Amino acid sequence: LKPIVARTIVEIQQAPSSKNSLEELHEVCLENCRKLLGSAFREVWDDKFTPSEKSSKDSPLKEIPYSLKDNIVTQRGLTCAGSTMLAEYKSPFDASCHSVLRDAGAYCVGKTNMDEFSMGTTGATCAFANLESPWKARYSPGGSSSGAAISVATGCCIFSLGSDSGGSIRQPAAHNGVLGVKPTYGRISRYGLIAMCSSTDTIGLCTRHAKDARLILEALGCRDQRDLSTETVGPKKRLLGTPDIHGLVFGIPNTIDQYCEGEVLQSFHEARKCLERLGVRFQEIDFCPFENSLTAYKILSAAESFSNLARYDGVRFGQPLSQHESFNEAVTQLRTENFGYSVRERITLGAHVLAHPKIYASATSFIELLRVECEQLYAEVNGFFLPTVPALAKPLTAYIDNHKLAAQEDLFLAFSNLLGTPSIAFPIGMSHGLPQSAQLCAPQWQEGLLLQVIEAFQQESDFHTQIATLEEIQQ
Amino acid sequence: MSFDFEDIKPLLALARVRFSDRELQRLVATCDRFTESVNGLEQHVKTSNDDGRICSEESNFALTLMATPRDPVANGAAIENQVPILVHNQLHPLHSDSKKRKS
Numbered sequence: 001l002k003p004i005v006a007r008t009i010v011e012i013q014q015a016p017s018s019k020n021s022l023e024e025l026h027e028v029c030l031e032n033c034r035k036l037l038g039s040a041f042r043e044v045w046d047d048k049f050t051p052s053e054k055s056s057k058d059s060p061l062k063e064i065p066y067s068l069k070d071n072i073v074t075q076r077g078l079t080c081a082g083s084t085m086l087a088e089y090k091s092p093f094d095a096s097c098h099s100v101l102r103d104a105g106a107y108c109v110g111k112t113n114m115d116e117f118s119m120g121t122t123g124a125t126c127a128f129a130n131l132e133s134p135w136k137a138r139y140s141p142g143g144s145s146s147g148a149a150i151s152v153a154t155g156c157c158i159f160s161l162g163s164d165s166g167g168s169i170r171q172p173a174a175h176n177g178v179l180g181v182k183p184t185y186g187r188i189s190r191y192g193l194i195a196m197c198s199s200t201d202t203i204g205l206c207t208r209h210a211k212d213a214r215l216i217l218e219a220l221g222c223r224d225q226r227d228l229s230t231e232t233v234g235p236k237k238r239l240l241g242t243p244d245i246h247g248l249v250f251g252i253p254n255t256i257d258q259y260c261e262g263e264v265l266q267s268f269h270e271a272r273k274c275l276e277r278l279g280v281r282f283q284e285i286d287f288c289p290f291e292n293s294l295t296a297y298k299i300l301s302a303a304e305s306f307s308n309l310a311r312y313d314g315v316r317f318g319q320p321l322s323q324h325e326s327f328n329e330a331v332t333q334l335r336t337e338n339f340g341y342s343v344r345e346r347i348t349l350g351a352h353v354l355a356h357p358k359i360y361a362s363a364t365s366f367i368e369l370l371r372v373e374c375e376q377l378y379a380e381v382n383g384f385f386l387p388t389v390p391a392l393a394k395p396l397t398a399y400i401d402n403h404k405l406a407a408q409e410d411l412f413l414a415f416s417n418l419l420g421t422p423s424i425a426f427p428i429g430m431s432h433g434l435p436q437s438a439q440l441c442a443p444q445w446q447e448g449l450l451l452q453v454i455e456a457f458q459q460e461s462d463f464h465t466q467i468a469t470l471e472e473i474q475q
Numbered sequence: 476m477s478f479d480f481e482d483i484k485p486l487l488a489l490a491r492v493r494f495s496d497r498e499l500q501r502l503v504a505t506c507d508r509f510t511e512s513v514n515g516l517e518q519h520v521k522t523s524n525d526d527g528r529i530c531s532e533e534s535n536f537a538l539t540l541m542a543t544p545r546d547p548v549a550n551g552a553a554i555e556n557q558v559p560i561l562v563h564n565q566l567h568p569l570h571s572d573s574k575k576r577k578s
Contacts, residue, residue, distance in 0.1 A: 292519050295512040306490065313491070328491070336493040344492040345502055349509055351489040359513055365520045401501075403508065 004028055005155035006465040008209045009064055012158075022063045025158075029065045032156040033109050039129050040150040042070050043077045044110040055105035060215050062105035067151045069162040070111045071118060071194040072203070074098055081194045082116040082126040082144075085318045085338035095192020096224050097161055097203050104219045109157050112147025117309065118168055118196045119342045120144050121409040122399050127340065133175060133393055134468035136433055140393045142172030142409070145206070149176035152206045153468040159207035159216055165197045166297045167413025169204040170425035170439060174388035177427045177435030177466060178206045179454070181213050182413075184444045185420030186231050188217075189224035195308040197301040200417040208464045210426070210454040214239055217447060231445075241452030246279030248453065250440065251381040255288040259411060260390040267436040268387045271428035271457070275385075278456045282385060285377055289370050293415035294407065296370075299353055299363035300418075306350025309343065367418050374419060374443075382449065383442035386412050388425040392434045412439065422447045426454045427463040435463070478506040 004012065004025050015021040033044045055062065068074065071081040073091035080086045098108065116125040123131030123146030131146045133139040134154050141150055145162030149172035152160050162169045164182040173180025181204045188203040195201060203220075207213050218239055224230045242248065252272070257265060272282055314321035314334045324330035336344070353359050377384075390408055399406050416423035421444050429436040440450045458464055480499060483506065487493060494502055 291512070292516050295516045298509065299513065299516075332491045332493060335491050339492060341494075341498055341501070344490070344494065344498075345505055347490045348483070348486050348492065348502065349506065351486040352506065352509075355486070355489075358517075362513065362517045362520050365524075366516055369520065369523050403505070 002465055003155065003467060005032075005158065006208060006467055009060060009158060009212045009215055012064070013060060013062070026063070026065065028155065029109055029157050032154055033067075033151070036150070036154065036156060037110075039131060040112055040134075040147040040154070040156070041067070042080060042111045042113045042128055042147070045076065045108060046110075050107075052102040052105070054103040057105075059105040059219075061101065061219055064106045064159075065109045065157040066101060066106055067109050067112050067148060067157045067160040068095075068098060069145050069148045069160070070114050071163055071196075072098060072111075072161060073192045073194065074108070074111070077111060079111070079194070080128065081118070082114040082128065083338065083340070083343070084127045085312050085335075086194075087127075087319070089317065091192075093192065096189035096226060097220055098192065100189075100220055100222065101161075106219075109151075112145070112151050112160060112162075114147055114162075115144035115168075115342075116340045117194070117305070117343050118144040118163055118165055119305070119346050121167075121171060121406050122396060123147075123172075124396060124399065125340050125342045132396060133434070135175075135177065135435060136393070138395055138397075139434065140175060140396050140399060142175035142389075142393065144168040145172050149173050149178055149180065149206045150468075152176070152178045152208065155467045159205050159212060161203060161205050163193055163196075164202050164204045164417065165200045166294075166301060166417050167410035169206060170388055170413055170423060170437075171409050173206050173425045174427075174437030174439075175393040175435060176206075177430070177437075177463065177468065178208060179210060179213055179427070179464060180388075180425040180437075181205050181207075181217065181447070182416060182423045183217060183221070183447055184231075184422045185417075186229045187221045187422075187445070187447070189222070189227040189230050191224055191226040195304075197297075197304040198308065199300055199304060200297065200420075202417070202420075210424075210451045210458055213424070214448070214451050214455075217451075239448035239451070241448040244279070245453050245456055247281065248279075248383075248449070249281045249283060249381045250275075250383050250385040250453075251285035251287065251377060252282050252385050253287040254284045255290075256386055256390075256412075259290070259408070260387055261392065263392060263431045264387050264390060264436060267429040267431065268438055271438050272385065274460055275453065275457060278460065280453060283381065285381065285384070287373070287377060287384070289373065289415050290411045292366055293370065293418055294411060296363040296366045296418055297410075297414040298349070299359055302346055302350040303353040303360055304350070305343075306347045306354060309339075309347055312338075370415060370418060374421075378443050383440055383446065385438065385440055388412065388437040388439040392431060392436070416441050420444065422450060424450045424454060426457065427466075428457075428461070429463060430466075478503050478510070482506075 148160035148162035153176040170180040312318040
């Protein structure tokens with residue numbers, strides 16, 4: 001019998017004595033959470049589960065524990081976004097996604113640590129914790145939703161909500177051996193998500209099973225008047241896949257070999273063969289938007305971060321200003337002391353981009369080109385299949401002052417954010433004790449199709465049920 | 476274009492942040508790499524333009540597969556407590572004007 005945290009939500013809910021299963025799940029998760037307080041977790045909410053007044057008794061998410069990335073605001077506790085700038089920030093309202101889950105009967109076990117304002121790919125820019133892989137001590141857990149992915153990988157909860165602006169859920173999901181879903185831009189309300197790059201910011205999730213991801217997306221996907229980018233058509237219809245995955249065709253970009261490590265390619269092609277046995281077909285496609293997508297994302301995120309983070313001035317948000325002769329000087333001192341290097345670097349680049357409209361225009365022109373190219377490709381294939389990250393996780397020290405290594409982490413991920421299309425990373429193997437991952441991408445609102453393929457893959461493999469031991473983190 | 480400290484000074488004033496000397500050296504190197512990659516992107520866009528690969532505004536709106544109908548009234552609304560829609564989001568594929576798309 002699988003450990004309780006590795007079972008699907010349906011398996012837990014439909015167990016012969018589901019009440020006992022849910023109590024066991026609650027105890028196991030909270031015990032694991034407490035061990036990670038101060039590392040993956042910024043806060044653990046360990047009181048006994050109390051259902052929301054609105055929660056339905058028949059909800060499939062009833063009494064299912066989840067965690068929240070620390071840039072999703074909650075009235076309970078603090079919301080710090082990994083920055084000392086917000087070290088004492090208490091939100092006056094709950095994010096929509098948190099309210100929806102509580103109304104569906106699920107409960108939050110705590111807030112997970114993250115890279116400062118979602119700017120990072122290793123968890124190293126978090127102001128409050130030294131985050132590391134639960135699979136190998138002192139190795140990168142990925143970022144920026146580092147704590148979210150770790151919390152699922154270590155059995156602290158069944159799923160975790162995070163944010164993905166340029167790969168921030170799928171990349172840590174890949175390095176932690178869990179499923180990472182970046183849904184279509186507009187499926188899940190961003191109301192209550194601390195903004196970084198508004199054009200690409202997407203709330204998504206980490207979990208183990210594709211079947212669970214479907215249930216969670218169905219619960220979360222709804223129109224929200226407070227986020228006007230949310231969809232208007234019922235989400236359940238859109239999560240339907242096809243009756244059969246036989247005959248689905250996925251394109252594999254013909255350039256991935258030049259970017260990937262040999263071991264990554266080996267696992268990737270083994271996963272491809274497994275899917276071929278299940279009836280999925282693959283064809284090579286001429287598609288190489290990766291480096292330009294990353295540049296376009298950097299341009300957008302720099303410009304939008306500059307705007308979005310202007311509010312942290314000690315007046316509207318942020319730590320109080322100290323006494324100073326000039327107001328500007330006081331604000332500058334506050335921001336210099338409370339923003340880490342990565343954040344200051346990003347907003348300085350944003351000032352540069354906004355001073356040169358030509359740069360911003362080149363990014364938007366590129367996005368149009370990318371849309372046309374993908375539109376043409378999606379006429380031939382149902383989606384794309386490629387590795388999530390080109391390399392295995394490395395020791396944290398390897399990323400210091402190595403911009404190339406850090407930059408390649410989001411190489412295969414940013415283009416989906418620019419298009420607002422869904423992309424799902426899922427575990428496909430282990431090498432040297434570290435997880436391997438592949439991703440499926442599709443046109444907008446096709447998450448159901450992707451989940452269907454991954455569900456079939458997960459019936460043939462057990463990588464997604466492996467639980468990372470907490471010993472690596474506690475060393 | 477190669478950056479130096481004089482190029483960066485006005486940016487720091489806009490961003491309202493400061494850097495240590497060591498951080499400044501790192502920042503200059505980052506700005507140089509950023510400029511290099513932006514040049515590559517601009518060149519790619521220019522080449523595609525010359526090839527006629529950038530489609531007209533009308534044909535962009537015909538890309539229904541990846542486009543989503545939006546409420547044009549709500550799109551333009553900016554009510555307090557809503558997620559802000561930035562001006563430049565008009566250029567984002569998901570915030571194109573739906574009337575134009577229909578045509």
